[in-house]
Amino acid sequence: MKFILQDKVVLGVSGCNFGAPYRYNRKGWDRIQLLNREQGDFIWHPVCPEVAAGLGVPRDPIRLSGGNGHDVWAGKARVLNRRGQDVTDAVKQACLQSLEILRSAGAVGYVFMEGSPTCGVYRTSLKNQRLGHPPGVLGALLLEEGFFLIPAIDLESPLRWWDWRRRLHAFVWVGRQEVTSKQELYNLWYTVKFLCQELDEPAARQIGKDLAALPKGFFPGHSEELKMQIQAILRQPSKVSRIKQRLWKSYVYYRRHTLGDDAFVLPPETPRNMTQITHELMNMERxxxxxxxxFSSAPILYRDEQRVRKMMNESPDAP
Structure with a gap:
């Protein structure tokens, strides 16, 4: 039970990916609906800084000039539209309003539009071959605030979404833990250790060494620092090759120790597409x-009250 989230995680999302035609050219997507029934496992809060800035739809596209989003907040860069007009102040104010909306809603993550000069995190231009000046203006705020950031395009990949979801739930769970003893500190780390090792083995190894070297006694600062280090690892983008490698390692372990010989995971050399691999992962998780x-590859799961009751074989009237 302690590894289950029963309340829905709150996520912000770029409005143009929530079915609203908010892009400069009146286009948009409803990428959330690609999650099918799973979209109901989250509470969504769409925002669009560029619309909130009064730039309108349709509008002249904007770009960062002289630096990235961090530089804009430092006063070293500007936001210009196609005609060269300076819209920096309006965009900054709208980004602050968007951040306040997300804070008020209790959002812990944000599904962002990559390539946007406002919401973009790793790319702020429309062309894949150009990085622009990442992060964007809102993206810079969200990075500094410690939000869990998910590229909207990854919702189109079942495998990448599974990867982001498992790390998001671990991210939220870690942040909520109240650690009052050194043993609880060790238990917290062990719960997510294998997932962190998959994502960043050097950083995970260093955390293990730091924990082993802690002095006697318990200090609250140790737990807060550990939680920040873990969440920083969980936020990192991963790679498909790593996810596939973890699938096979997890299956070999669980087949040997707990799950028996159920052949719901194919050997790694067997050709199959990403959808099939995701299906295998979800079957193993289930x-x-x-x-x-x-399940160390997805240690924290979301299950609503009905599914938890079913797991515990309780009736609706059980205390």
């Missing part, structure tokens, strides 16, 4: 959950 086993 199998471990149903049998009450700890």
């Amino acid at each position: 199998k471990a959950f149903e049998e009450g086993q700890f």
Whole structure:
């Protein structure tokens, strides 16, 4: 039970990816609906800084000039539209308003539009071959605030979404833990250690060394620092090759120790597409959950009250 989130995670999302035609050219997508039934496992809060800035739809596209979003906040760069007009102040104010909306809503993450000079994080231009000046103006604020950031395009990939979802739930769980002893500190780390090792083995190894070297006694600052280090690892983008490698390692372990010989995961050399790999991962995750086993590749799961009751074989009237 302690590895289950029962309340829905709150996520912000760029409005142009929530079905609103908010882009400069009146286009948009509803990428959230690609999650099908799973979209109901989250509470969504769409925002669009460029519309909130009064730039209108349609509008002249904007760009960062003289630096990135961090530089804009430092007064070293500007935001210009296609005609060279300076819209920096309006965009900055709208980004602050968007951040306040997300804070008020209790959002812990944000599904962003990559390539946007406002929402972009790793790219702020419309051409894939050009990085522009990342991060964008809002993207810079969200990075500094420690938001869990998910590229909207990754919602189109079942495998990448599975990867982001498992790390998001771990990210939220870590942030909520109240650690009052050194043993609880060790337990927290062990819960997410294998996932962190998959994402950044050198950083995870260093955390293990730092924990082993802690002096006697417990200091609250140790837990806050550890939680920040873990969340920084969980926010990092991953790679498909790593996800596939973890799939096979996890399956070999659980087949040997807990799950028996159920052949719901194909050998790594068997050709199959990303959808099939995701299906195998979800089957393994579900199998471990149903049998009450700890699944290190996705250690924290979201299950609503009905599914938790079913797992515990309780009736609706059970205390």
